[in-house]
Amino acid sequence: EVQLVESGGDLVQPGGSLRLSCAASGFTFSSYTMSWVRQAPGKGLECVASMKEDGSEEKYVDSVKGRFTISRDNAKKSLYLQMNSLRAEDTAVYYCARGGAIGGFFKHWGQGTVVSVSS
Amino acid sequence: DIQMTQSPSSLSASIGDRVTITCRASQSISSYLNWYQQKPGKAPKLLISAASSLQSGVPSGFSGSGSGTDFTLTISSLQPEDFATYYCQQTYSTPPTFGQGTKVEIK
Numbered sequence: 001e002v003q004l005v006e007s008g009g010d011l012v013q014p015g016g017s018l019r020l021s022c023a024a025s026g027f028t029f030s031s032y033t034m035s036w037v038r039q040a041p042g043k044g045l046e047c048v049a050s051m052k053e054d055g056s057e058e059k060y061v062d063s064v065k066g067r068f069t070i071s072r073d074n075a076k077k078s079l080y081l082q083m084n085s086l087r088a089e090d091t092a093v094y095y096c097a098r099g100g101a102i103g104g105f106f107k108h109w110g111q112g113t114v115v116s117v118s119s
Numbered sequence: 120d121i122q123m124t125q126s127p128s129s130l131s132a133s134i135g136d137r138v139t140i141t142c143r144a145s146q147s148i149s150s151y152l153n154w155y156q157q158k159p160g161k162a163p164k165l166l167i168s169a170a171s172s173l174q175s176g177v178p179s180g181f182s183g184s185g186s187g188t189d190f191t192l193t194i195s196s197l198q199p200e201d202f203a204t205y206y207c208q209q210t211y212s213t214p215p216t217f218g219q220g221t222k223v224e225i226k
Contacts, residue, residue, distance in 0.1 A: 047217070
């Protein structure tokens with residue numbers, strides 16, 4: 001069974017940093033593009049970052065470029081999102097999702113971790 | 120980035136109604152279009168991939184069609200468990216982008 005378990009969400013002040021983690025199991029992690037998708041309170045879905053299976057390519061939505069960094073450790077079957085210079089508008093549930101490649105889809109999602117940016 | 124626009128943003132319907140949701144891409148995306156269902160407090164669930172391919176376990180009352188820039192999700196006969204928010208998503212370019220969502224409510 002595919003499982004994705006996020007952790008690291010917290011309340012942080014504007015300008016602060018946070019690192020999210022996603023532990024994967026039940027599939028060959030190193031064979032899949034992985035992504036972070038967020039959902040602000042009462043809002044829609046936004047894919048903020050994706051990374052190819054071998055870490056050779058990463059993509060970001062414009063609103064987080066230069067502030068967020070996606071990374072992965074295939075040996076540990078883990079995905080990460082380093083978030084710096086956090087803003088109030090980054091407040092959201094952050095989901096780890098398997099997929100994000102061209103022509104692909106997000107079949108498997110984690111349960112989400114909450115990031116709240118507030119003073 | 121490719122913009123995805125859904126219509127309507129919300130709708131009210133009754134059990135048994137036929138419901139159609141439209142998704143338009145800002146440029147051609149071939150058939151790289153997926154549909155998701157999300158219920159409150161839950162992660163989204165993939166319903167349809169590649170515009171019209173129904174995922175295993177998804178009721179046959181759901182169907183998708185379209186290619187290029189215009190796509191539709193149809194629920195042939197609305198059931199109580201279908202009240203949710205629906206999102207389209209393009210994967211023609213990365214990172215993937217979603218429509219703003221269509222909330223299906225009980226009339």
